[in-house]
Amino acid sequence: MVEREAAGLGLELPSELVSALCPTGSLSRSMTPLGAFNIAIFFLAILALTKPLGLYMTRVFEGQRTFLHPLLRPLEKLLYRLCGVREDTEQRWTEYAASLIAFSVASFVLVYVIQRLQGLLPLNPMHFGSAQAPSNATRVTPDLAFNTAASFVTNTNWQSYGGENTFSYLVQMAALTVQNFASAAAGVAASVALIRGLARRQANTLGCFWVDLVRSTLYLFLPLSLAAALFLCWQGVIQNFKPYTTVKTLEGITQTIAQGPVASQEAIKIVGTNGGGFFNTNSAHPFENPTPLTNFVEMLMIFVIPAGLTYQFGRMVGDTRQGWALFAAMSVLFLIGAFICYGAEQSGNPELAQLGVDTHATALQPGGNMEGKEVRFGIAASALFAVVTTDASCGAVNSMHDSYTPIGGLIPLFNMQLGEVVFGGVGAGLKGMLLFAILAVFVAGLMVGRTPEYIGKKIEQKEVKLCMLALIIMAANVLVFTAISSVAGFQKNGYWNPPGPAVANVNNPGPHGFSEILYAYTSTNANNGSAFAGLNANTPWYNLTLGVAILVGRFLFIIPMLGVAGSLAAKKRIPATSGTLPTHGALFVGLLIGTVMIVGALTYFPALSLGPLVEHFLMLEGKLFAALRAPVWG
Amino acid sequence: MVHALMCVGATNEPHSAELGAVAIAKDMLDAFYLLLALVFFAGCWVFTKACDRL
Numbered sequence: 183m184v185e186r187e188a189a190g191l192g193l194e195l196p197s198e199l200v201s202a203l204c205p206t207g208s209l210s211r212s213m214t215p216l217g218a219f220n221i222a223i224f225f226l227a228i229l230a231l232t233k234p235l236g237l238y239m240t241r242v243f244e245g246q247r248t249f250l251h252p253l254l255r256p257l258e259k260l261l262y263r264l265c266g267v268r269e270d271t272e273q274r275w276t277e278y279a280a281s282l283i284a285f286s287v288a289s290f291v292l293v294y295v296i297q298r299l300q301g302l303l304p305l306n307p308m309h310f311g312s313a314q315a316p317s318n319a320t321r322v323t324p325d326l327a328f329n330t331a332a333s334f335v336t337n338t339n340w341q342s343y344g345g346e347n348t349f350s351y352l353v354q355m356a357a358l359t360v361q362n363f364a365s366a367a368a369g370v371a372a373s374v375a376l377i378r379g380l381a382r383r384q385a386n387t388l389g390c391f392w393v394d395l396v397r398s399t400l401y402l403f404l405p406l407s408l409a410a411a412l413f414l415c416w417q418g419v420i421q422n423f424k425p426y427t428t429v430k431t432l433e434g435i436t437q438t439i440a441q442g443p444v445a446s447q448e449a450i451k452i453v454g455t456n457g458g459g460f461f462n463t464n465s466a467h468p469f470e471n472p473t474p475l476t477n478f479v480e481m482l483m484i485f486v487i488p489a490g491l492t493y494q495f496g497r498m499v500g501d502t503r504q505g506w507a508l509f510a511a512m513s514v515l516f517l518i519g520a521f522i523c524y525g526a527e528q529s530g531n532p533e534l535a536q537l538g539v540d541t542h543a544t545a546l547q548p549g550g551n552m553e554g555k556e557v558r559f560g561i562a563a564s565a566l567f568a569v570v571t572t573d574a575s576c577g578a579v580n581s582m583h584d585s586y587t588p589i590g591g592l593i594p595l596f597n598m599q600l601g602e603v604v605f606g607g608v609g610a611g612l613k614g615m616l617l618f619a620i621l622a623v624f625v626a627g628l629m630v631g632r633t634p635e636y637i638g639k640k641i642e643q644k645e646v647k648l649c650m651l652a653l654i655i656m657a658a659n660v661l662v663f664t665a666i667s668s669v670a671g672f673q674k675n676g677y678w679n680p681p682g683p684a685v686a687n688v689n690n691p692g693p694h695g696f697s698e699i700l701y702a703y704t705s706t707n708a709n710n711g712s713a714f715a716g717l718n719a720n721t722p723w724y725n726l727t728l729g730v731a732i733l734v735g736r737f738l739f740i741i742p743m744l745g746v747a748g749s750l751a752a753k754k755r756i757p758a759t760s761g762t763l764p765t766h767g768a769l770f771v772g773l774l775i776g777t778v779m780i781v782g783a784l785t786y787f788p789a790l791s792l793g794p795l796v797e798h799f800l801m802l803e804g805k806l807f808a809a810l811r812a813p814v815w816g
Numbered sequence: 817m818v819h820a821l822m823c824v825g826a827t828n829e830p831h832s833a834e835l836g837a838v839a840i841a842k843d844m845l846d847a848f849y850l851l852l853a854l855v856f857f858a859g860c861w862v863f864t865k866a867c868d869r870l
Binding site: 223273276280283286290291294298323324325327328331332350644647648651726730733737738741742744745748 | 845846848849850852853854856859860861863864865867868870
């Protein structure tokens with residue numbers, strides 16, 4: 183039974199297959215065959231879904247008829263009429279960016295105000311934001327409202343609070359869940375604009391932001407999240423408006439069980455790669471992710487749209503091999519990360535083994551490092567979720583990354599530092615990978631002395647400058663804020679950081695504590711939103727700086743990439759010659775992976791050396807960095 | 817608006833402790849964070865124009 187659960191699929195495998203894959207007591211210390219099978223079957227499922235969804239998305243964004251048109255087309259037209267949008271209007275890239283910014287400003291102000299006024303608004307059975315709120319409720323201060331508004335408007339969903347003891351049902355639905363749809367749709371829209379930039383010839387426009395926003399919401403996110411919500415309800419995820427239930431446990435202790443409209447938020451949280459949990463423990467909570475099957479489907483839903491976008495890219499530029507080349511590069515990076523992370527977690531902590539603890543996987547125990555992981559998922563499905571959620575810009579977690587081994591924790595961190603280009607978030611990953619593709623052909627062009635080309639477009643000074651600008655801003659955003667927070671001193675019990683210096687908020691000393699700070703700024707910059715945990719981030723200093731990091735990470739990346747799209751759209755397509763580097767073959771895939779790894783390694787290696795790398799070597803020497811105190815949340 | 821609502825105990829802070837100078841200071845915090853965001857978004861537009869001219 184344990185072995186079956188370890189597969190993370192909730193499937194009843196034949197006992198002969200189980201014993202063949204996992205002979206009792208003889209499993210490898212670093213990986214079990216069923217764990218590897220779990221990762222492989224997940225990848226095959228993504229591979230199978232990429233083309234059908236990519237084809238569907240191509241039809242949606244090219245304005246062609248889909249099977250949902252009879253139902254949704256009248257609603258789409260009505261929305262255009264109500265908002266005064268002309269469907270045939272096209273925008274220059276600067277107008278497209280201005281629309282995105284204007285939409286984000288309005289969303290930000292709305293989310294901020296709803297949070298601050300939640301005590302006045304309905305659907306608040308726990309009276310959050312009023313004098314009758316529970317004594318352990320988190321106050322929504324201006325800095326927390328700023329951080330949360332920035333976070334949800336940008337598809338980040340970093341949470342400096344615990345959802346169940348902070349926000350009313352109305353805030354969770356009208357502010358946060360609405361933004362889960364809107365921010366994801368805006369991200370996809372920006373990606374589609376970039377694809378159009380590569381696909382169009384001598385054009386001045388990239389499409390219309392408002393039309394792309396409406397189409398991605400109506401045709402993509404609504405149907406998928408509706409199906410996902412129904413599936414989750416079937417599996418046991420709750421959906422109600424009840425006040426929290428108070429029960430007496432068998433030990434006689436009073437326990438409050440949070441309720442709420444969870445399934446609807448959970449669905450778009452996953453489909454839109456948002457990641458903000460209804461509950462503080464996110465997808466580790468049994469009301470959000472109750473079974474191994476929901477876990478598998480949630481991972482699938484995180485990756486399916488980003489994977490489909492690669493095929494859509496190939497279709498729209500007129501050569502599906504280009505899309506598959508990006509898919510191949512992403513797949514290689516994904517599989518490397520998944521197996522390293524899983525291997526590290528299954529190997530566990532050697533210090534425990536030296537104390538005589540059996541850390542081998544057997545028929546009766548998962549072995550390895552189970553700290554911070556849910557028994558119903560096991561090690562493989564937890565490590566895979568950690569890799570998936572940080573390859574994409576999702577940020578949902580089903581285990582606590584802070585409890586991972588140093589190398590196990592390094593992989594999610596490095597995934598985000600690479601720019602989440604491995605499938606990535608809805609839209610974000612494709613933009614990042616196209617940035618690296620442009621850099622890869624630029625590097626190749628330098629090597630052979632030819633003007634670089636990509637998809638028949640000459641890559642010239644302006645595109646390279648914009649790509650480098652985006653890369654440098656992203657790196658500076660992480661490293662500068664991490665460096666400042668590692669040394670910033672504040673008066674104890676002052677306004678900015680009541681615990682004292684910024685490092686006083688970490689839960690562990692030494693390199694692990696540094697990793698907690700580095701992870702926070704990496705996650706917010708990448709608009710991922712997952713927390714390493716172990717950092718009490720609900721203070722004005724962290725809310726402000728993490729909020730700014732979120733905004734910079736979103737907009738100062740998208741704007742240069744839209745600039746690249748605008749610049750490329752205006753160019754004519756030149757025919758390939760014998761000197762053109764083919765960008766659909768294995769050579770280019772290798773070059774692309776190399777560019778991603780080298781840029782990531784050069785930028786972040788020093789910081790990683792101070793965190794998880796040195797922690798790993800110290801662990802091998804027998805030195806661990808235990809928690810200073812129990813985590814204190816807001 | 818936020819200040820007015822605070823004074824009737826409608827927002828997150830217990831109203832009795834929020835009156836007077838403290839409430840005004842809190843109001844200014846709302847203004848500070850909202851203004852910061854608006855300045856950032858205005859900066860994004862300037863950045864867009866700068867990228868266009870690159």
